[in-house]
Amino acid sequence: MSSESLASYKAQLKANRLGLWLFFAxxxxxxxxxxxxxxxxxxxxRPDLDQLLGLIVxxxxxxxxxxxxxxESAIAHDDRKTFLNSLLITAALGLLFLVGVVxxxxxxxxxxxDGVYGAVLFGMTGLHALHVFSGVIIILLIWxxxxxxxxxxxxxxxxxxxxxxxxxxxxxxVFFYPALYLLGLPVS
Amino acid sequence: MTVLSLGxxxxxxxxxxxxxxxxxxxxxVRVLMGLHAWEAEPATVVGAMLGTIFFMIxxxxxxxxxxxxxxxxxxxxxxxxxxxxxxxxxFGVDYSHKVIGIQYGVTAIxxxxxxxxxxxxxxxxxxxxxxxxxxxxxxNTMIGMHGWGMIISILLGIAAFANYLIxxxxxxxxxxxxxxxxxxxxxxxxxxxxxLTSMFVGGWDTGWTAYPPLSARAPLGMQLYFVxxxxxxxxxxxxxxxxxxxxxxxxxPGMSLFRMPIxxxxxxxxxxxxxxxxxxxxxxxxxxxxxxxxxxxxxDPAQGGNPILFQHLFWFxxxxxxxxxxxxxxxxxxxxxxxxxxxxLFGYKWVALSxxxxxxxxxxxxxxxxxxxGMASFLRVPFxxxxxxxxxxxxxxxxxxxxxxxxxKLTFPTPMLFVLGxxxxxxxGGLSGPPNGIVTxxxxxxxxxxxxxHFHATMFGGFVFPFFAAMYYWFPKLTGRMYNxxxxxxxxxxMTPAFWIQSLGQMRVGLxxxxxxxxxxxxxxxxxxxxxAVTIAGLVIGLSVLIMLVNLVYSAxxxxxxxxxxxxxxxxxxxxxxxxxxVNYPDGLQVIGEPYDYGLPDSRYVNLQVAAAGE
Numbered sequence: 181m182s183s184e185s186l187a188s189y190k191a192q193l194k195a196n197r198l199g200l201w202l203f204f205a206x207x208x209x210x211x212x213x214x215x216x217x218x219x220x221x222x223x224x225x226r227p228d229l230d231q232l233l234g235l236i237v238x239x240x241x242x243x244x245x246x247x248x249x250x251x252e253s254a255i256a257h258d259d260r261k262t263f264l265n266s267l268l269i270t271a272a273l274g275l276l277f278l279v280g281v282v283x284x285x286x287x288x289x290x291x292x293x294d295g296v297y298g299a300v301l302f303g304m305t306g307l308h309a310l311h312v313f314s315g316v317i318i319i320l321l322i323w324x325x326x327x328x329x330x331x332x333x334x335x336x337x338x339x340x341x342x343x344x345x346x347x348x349x350x351x352x353x354v355f356f357y358p359a360l361y362l363l364g365l366p367v368s
Numbered sequence: 369m370t371v372l373s374l375g376x377x378x379x380x381x382x383x384x385x386x387x388x389x390x391x392x393x394x395x396x397v398r399v400l401m402g403l404h405a406w407e408a409e410p411a412t413v414v415g416a417m418l419g420t421i422f423f424m425i426x427x428x429x430x431x432x433x434x435x436x437x438x439x440x441x442x443x444x445x446x447x448x449x450x451x452x453x454x455x456x457x458x459f460g461v462d463y464s465h466k467v468i469g470i471q472y473g474v475t476a477i478x479x480x481x482x483x484x485x486x487x488x489x490x491x492x493x494x495x496x497x498x499x500x501x502x503x504x505x506x507x508n509t510m511i512g513m514h515g516w517g518m519i520i521s522i523l524l525g526i527a528a529f530a531n532y533l534i535x536x537x538x539x540x541x542x543x544x545x546x547x548x549x550x551x552x553x554x555x556x557x558x559x560x561x562x563x564l565t566s567m568f569v570g571g572w573d574t575g576w577t578a579y580p581p582l583s584a585r586a587p588l589g590m591q592l593y594f595v596x597x598x599x600x601x602x603x604x605x606x607x608x609x610x611x612x613x614x615x616x617x618x619x620x621p622g623m624s625l626f627r628m629p630i631x632x633x634x635x636x637x638x639x640x641x642x643x644x645x646x647x648x649x650x651x652x653x654x655x656x657x658x659x660x661x662x663x664x665x666x667x668d669p670a671q672g673g674n675p676i677l678f679q680h681l682f683w684f685x686x687x688x689x690x691x692x693x694x695x696x697x698x699x700x701x702x703x704x705x706x707x708x709x710x711x712x713l714f715g716y717k718w719v720a721l722s723x724x725x726x727x728x729x730x731x732x733x734x735x736x737x738x739x740x741x742g743m744a745s746f747l748r749v750p751f752x753x754x755x756x757x758x759x760x761x762x763x764x765x766x767x768x769x770x771x772x773x774x775x776x777k778l779t780f781p782t783p784m785l786f787v788l789g790x791x792x793x794x795x796x797g798g799l800s801g802p803p804n805g806i807v808t809x810x811x812x813x814x815x816x817x818x819x820x821x822h823f824h825a826t827m828f829g830g831f832v833f834p835f836f837a838a839m840y841y842w843f844p845k846l847t848g849r850m851y852n853x854x855x856x857x858x859x860x861x862x863m864t865p866a867f868w869i870q871s872l873g874q875m876r877v878g879l880x881x882x883x884x885x886x887x888x889x890x891x892x893x894x895x896x897x898x899x900x901a902v903t904i905a906g907l908v909i910g911l912s913v914l915i916m917l918v919n920l921v922y923s924a925x926x927x928x929x930x931x932x933x934x935x936x937x938x939x940x941x942x943x944x945x946x947x948x949x950x951v952n953y954p955d956g957l958q959v960i961g962e963p964y965d966y967g968l969p970d971s972r973y974v975n976l977q978v979a980a981a982g983e
Contacts, residue, residue: 195544195617202609202643210647213681217655217666220677293663296672302664303655325439338436 186334193337200341204348211352214304218359226364227290227297234361237280238353241312244273245350248319252343258333260326267323270346274316281309297367304356311349318342373452375427375460376557382426383419383558390418408588410661412569416562416595423558428461429551444546447950461554463546466948468553469532470846475556476524477917482564483517484910486510490887495903497891507887509571509589516563516576516593519689520600522831523642524556526696527607529838530635532846534611536941536948537629539620539957539974544613548606555603563596575885577682580667580675583656591660594653601650608639608646615639620940620974622959626717629939629963634699637723641688641695641730649685652678676743683734691730694830695723698765698794700838701787705769706964707937708784709776713964714768722761729758736805740814748807755805762798766791782856783935786837789864794829796871797822815885817878825871836916843920844934848946849927855919862912870905873898938963940974 251266285305292302322342325331331339371377394411398404424430432442444463448454457467458474490510493502502510531549535542543549566572570587583590615636619628656678658664665671667678706713713719735743735751769791778784800822803809813819836859843851877895878884889895933942940957941948956978965971 195613198613198617199545199548199609202612206605206609206643206647209644210651213648213651213684217677217681220680221666221672221674292658293665293671295665299659299664299666299671299673302662303658303666321437325437328439330439 189335196337196341200344204344207348207352210307211355214300214307215355215359218300218304221296221300222364224364225367226360226362227301228366229285229290229301229361230288231361233280233284234357237277237285238357240273240280241277241350241353244270244277245347247273248343248346252336252339255326255331255336255339256333263331263339264323264326267319267326271316271319271323274312274319274346278309278312278316281305301360304360308349308352308356311352315342315346315349318345373460374456375429375554377459379423379427379554379557380561383423383561386422387415387419389422390415393418409591412588413591413595413657413661416565416592420555420558420562420595420599424551424554427554427557429547429554431461432547461550463542463550464950465531465535465543465546465549468549469528469530471553472524472531472556473528475553475560476521476528479517479521479524479560480913483514483521484913486514486517488907488910490514491903491906493887494889495900497889497896497899499888502887504887505571505573508573508575508885509567511885512572512574512576512578512593513563513567516597518827519576519693520556520560520563522693522827522835523600523604525831525835526635526638526693527553527604529631529700529835529842530607530611530696533842533941534614534632534635535618536952537632537939538615538618538623539940539953539959540614540618541952543610544618545610549610552603552606552610555599555606559596559599559603562592562599566590566592566596577686578653578656579682580656580659580678584659584667591657594657597653598650601646604642605646608642611635611639612643620953620957620959621978624959626720627959627963628720629703630713630716630719631696631699631703633720633723634695634697634702637727638692638695640724640727641692645685645688645731647685648681649689652681652685655681676738676741679738679741679743680735683737684731687734687737688727688730690826691726693827694794695726697790697829697831697834699723700834701769701790702765703939704783704787704837704841705772706966707935708779708781708787709772710966711772711776712962712966712968714771715764716962716964718764719768722764725761726758729754729761733758733805736810739807739810752805752807756802759798759802766795766798781840781935782851782853782860783837783841785857785860786833786840789860789867790829790833790837792829792864793825793833793867793871796868797825797827797829800825800875813878815883817882817884818875819878820884821871821874821876821878824874825867828867828871839916839920841935843923844930845941845946845948847924847927848930849923850930850934851923851927852919855915859912859916859919862915863909866905866908866912870902870909873902873905877902938966938973940976943974943976 247266247270251263251270254260254262254266286302290298290301292298319342322331322338325338372381391411391414394407394414395405398407398410435442446464448457449460449462457464458471462468490502490507493500493507531543534540566589568589569592570589572578572583572586572590572593574583574586574590578590578593615628615632655664655666659666659668659673665673667673667675669675702713702719732754733751735747736755739748739751780788800818804813804819804822840851840856843849877893877898880895880898881893882889882895882899889899930946932945935942940953944953953976955976958975958978959973960975961971961973963973965973
């Protein structure tokens with residue numbers, strides 16, 4: 181690659197990074213609004229949810245961020261094999277998280293139409309699950325490009341963006357998990 | 369060239385297919401779940417959403433991203449499309465900020481005409497007491513459609529000028545994310561169609577605020593309205609993101625933040641609000657949508673929900689939204705005023721920071737719309753104080769304008785007239801504001817026509833008048849021709865007195881007991897004369913806007929060819945040919961002075977021969 185195109189790539193990279201963080205600033209307001217709704221409607225109470233399930237899905241999601249980070253640093257060191265494997269592990273853990281939330285938590289006694297407890301629970305987990313799902317899709321797209329030789333140690337903005345997005349969705353859950361499972365007194 | 373080579377035609381065809389597919393999908397799922405096949409609400413919502421997504425794919429706004437995902441190179445094509453006439457670029461995906469700016473502008477004017485036509489109709493209904501020709505439910509839908517049509521028109525109008533001007537003003541070649549820019553524009557087209565369709569599937573009788581519980585049981589049109597506003601909101605967020613990145617990263621060498629043209633500060637402040645607060649209105653509307661679709665009881669007291677929560681979420685966006693609308697307009701005033709006063713803008717830094725201050729203070733005032741809502745009463749006084757605080761940075765701007773005019777060598781072509789008109793109208797809007805922010809007076813003014821008068825004065829002073837000033841001022845830049853000065857003056861002298869009559873008249877009938885959003889009123893109130901005056905004034909405003917459109921359309925084709933810098937401005941966009949060539953500043957641009965040093969001999973703002981000078 182010519183030095184000029186690398187310079188323009190770096191300039192665009194700077195803009196891309198800023199753009200992504202602005203996107204997070206915007207998304208934070210949406211998730212913040214959901215949290216505000218939770219505290220407004222639930223106050224010092226919470227529904228009686230399966231604590232073990234909550235702990236498991238949270239652990240899975242936090243663990244997935246480790247592999248996402250591993251994938252990113254692997255491509256930064258041109259280690260394609262670790263990069264691709266870690267992406268797949270991350271996507272699998274993400275899917276496992278979705279199975280936990282949609283396949284188990286949503287099949288419990290609480291339904292969306294069961295008062296504010298059902299409404300807020302499904303609103304918060306639903307919008308978050310939608311983000312996890314989009315993250316898994318993006319990971320698979322990145323994996324597919326990486327498999328065909330895309331990305332390099334110098335040029336892997338796509339991987340970086342995907343990784344930061346995944347971490348962001350993860351951090352959102354760090355706020356959602358206590359708000360849904362831990363804070364307040366359980367009412368059944 | 370076939371019709372299908374136009375992006376918009378492909379997009380519309382795809383939208384029809386997508387809508388049908390979405391509806392079919394819902395029917396299929398319901399049959400598989402063993403429910404009866406047809407339920408209008410979910411089918412309509414999913415159909416409208418999928419239709420919009422299909423439009424975006426069909427128009428071609430996502431082609432480059434699909435190519436990227438497949439690992440193909442996606443170089444940006446500059447200039448008009450190959451093998452097709454150059455006008456076709458306005459009807460399809462084009463990445464030039466100048467094309468996108470004009471696309472935004474034309475869409476904004478179409479919505480402005482729609483909103484204006486609706487207002488003319490229901491103002492005629494209100495000209496006399498008693499029911500004339502409008503069904504109450506239709507009247508209610510029309511006032512809401514007028515409100516949102518105008519809101520979207522304003523958002524698109526701002527996007528038009530921001531897109532066209534910001535790269536030119538800061539010396540950039542384009543926006544930071546040209547593809548995202550085009551995507552954000554095109555999202556408005558299917559959303560506008562969904563929005564207009566809502567009128568024909570039962571409408572929505574809630575007024576523009578869509579408060580539950582009323583919106584939770586309004587006709588089907590309500591859902592389409594939610595879908596449309598949701599997509600308008602995404603467009604607004606993405607556009608704001610793009611503008612912030614452009615302003616922060618793509619300024620020409622030497623252009624520090626405090627040497628930017630002041631309009632860029634207004635756009636930056638506006639974008640901060642649009643980027644963040646818009647999420648909350650989207651969230652509040654999605655929550656009502658889900659309450660209707662799935663019975664999620666966020667705002668249903670029978671299920672433990674609380675409708676006041678909706679008002680908090682809604683106003684967290686919808687009050688700052690007012691600052692989204694006016695900050696670029698106030699920036700236009702500060703931008704144009706020094707040119708026609710031949711004096712520096714008074715207190716540049718204060719004016720720049722006052723925009724940011726208004727934006728930030730705007731986040732803390734939302735509940736002043738809720739003094740009568742039954743929210744916790746201890747919230748009233750804090751929100752009253754924060755609301756009145758907004759008057760301080762707004763006052764800074766006003767005093768700056770007065771001080772800039774003071775002792776200047778004023779000339780009065782049409783753009784300057786509209787700037788001065790904006791000052792007079794914004795003053796009416798500004799002075800009628802504090803009574804609404806103070807709890808004791810608001811309890812009586814809430815939900816009266818006084819509010820309608822106040823709000824329209826702030827919108828006309830803060831957006832419409834500056835927007836028209838900007839249209840006349842930059843018209844030679846966009847087209848290379850001058851508008852007709854005589855028609856421009858006629859537009860101004862019809863519109864401004866008519867607006868004063870309309871606005872003060874609305875406030876007067878409000879104080880005498882006229883409620884807002886009511887199709888009829890009691891003749892015993894003694895306000896029929898006032899109502900008639902408001903209606904006539906409103907129609908005159910509409911007529912004057914039509915005169916402007918005739919003027920602009922005619923002059924764009926037949927007007928006198930404009931000289932390069934007709935206003936003798938120091939700003940960089942006037943130092944290059946009109947209309948602007950494909951590449952904005954081929955020889956680079958360097959800032960070497962202050963932007964508004966009018967009257968200072970030998971001072972220069974920009975150097976446009978950076979490459980030629982070998983620097």
